[in-house]
Amino acid sequence: MADATGVDQKTVERWITKGRVPYPRHRHAVASMVKETENYLWPDAVAPERRSAIAESEVVRVFPHRSSVPADLWGRLLDSANDRIEILVLAGLFLAEDPSFTRKIKQKAVNGTSIRLLFGNPAADEATKRSSEERLADGTVSARIRNALSLITPLASIDGVDLHYHDTTLYNSIFRFDDEMIVNMHVYGQPGAYAPAMHLRRLAGGDLFETYLTSFEQVWAGSKPSDLQASVA
Numbered sequence: 516m517a518d519a520t521g522v523d524q525k526t527v528e529r530w531i532t533k534g535r536v537p538y539p540r541h542r543h544a545v546a547s548m549v550k551e552t553e554n555y556l557w558p559d560a561v562a563p564e565r566r567s568a569i570a571e572s573e574v575v576r577v578f579p580h581r582s583s584v585p586a587d588l589w590g591r592l593l594d595s596a597n598d599r600i601e602i603l604v605l606a607g608l609f610l611a612e613d614p615s616f617t618r619k620i621k622q623k624a625v626n627g628t629s630i631r632l633l634f635g636n637p638a639a640d641e642a643t644k645r646s647s648e649e650r651l652a653d654g655t656v657s658a659r660i661r662n663a664l665s666l667i668t669p670l671a672s673i674d675g676v677d678l679h680y681h682d683t684t685l686y687n688s689i690f691r692f693d694d695e696m697i698v699n700m701h702v703y704g705q706p707g708a709y710a711p712a713m714h715l716r717r718l719a720g721g722d723l724f725e726t727y728l729t730s731f732e733q734v735w736a737g738s739k740p741s742d743l744q745a746s747v748a
Contacts, residue, residue, distance in 0.1 A: 520544045553719040573723040575714040581699045582708040596692035603689040605635035611663035624675035632678045639682040679738035
């Protein structure tokens with residue numbers, strides 16, 4: 516750590532044992548080194564007004580509808596992710612139906628990318644309720660989840676791919692590719708494809724990207740492995 520930041524080892528020791536806060540340039544170096552945000556490592560180091568300014572820079576682009584997100588952006592995010600891919604959806608059928616998605620996920624897993632996929636439990640009350648909330652025919656969302664799972668579940672047998680089911684009331688769908696993310700906000704009365712979406716990037720000291728990461732982790736903590744994943748385990 517001292518070598519990476521260009522400071523004395525005693526200085527690093529004080530950061531760790533005495534809770535000293537490094538200078539901004541050193542915080543950035545340390546955060547990059549351990550792959551965490553400055554805000555996570557030193558919650559009180561970044562002033563609220565600075566966090567707000569960083570949050571504005573975390574937003575790369577806002578799309579009026581998820582269906583407006585260009586196909587080449589999805590492809591670029593998937594191709595460039597090397598460390599981790601994390602997806603939280605109810606059905607995510609638009610991705611599952613893309614043959615290149617499962618093919619690329621398999622290849623990413625072989626190459627050592629950590630992949631966590633969270634899909635809605637089609638038998639859960641939340642899935643049934645979502646059909647009426649989106650003004651769809653009864654059972655539509657559950658059927659879409661089952662269709663997606665028929666395409667996605669085989670991935671659970673691949674080392675490096677964790678597929679879980681969740682029963683949560685989903686407020687946002689999250690598609691995380693290393694330090695970039697698409698967040699699909701859910702709007703009452705509208706299917707996900709017609710709801711807005713944000714393209715975010717992770718910045719040191721920012722809160723926005725981190726907020727959605729925290730949400731993903733909370734859903735993951737309450738989820739269950741798929742039947743195939745459980746049998747493999």
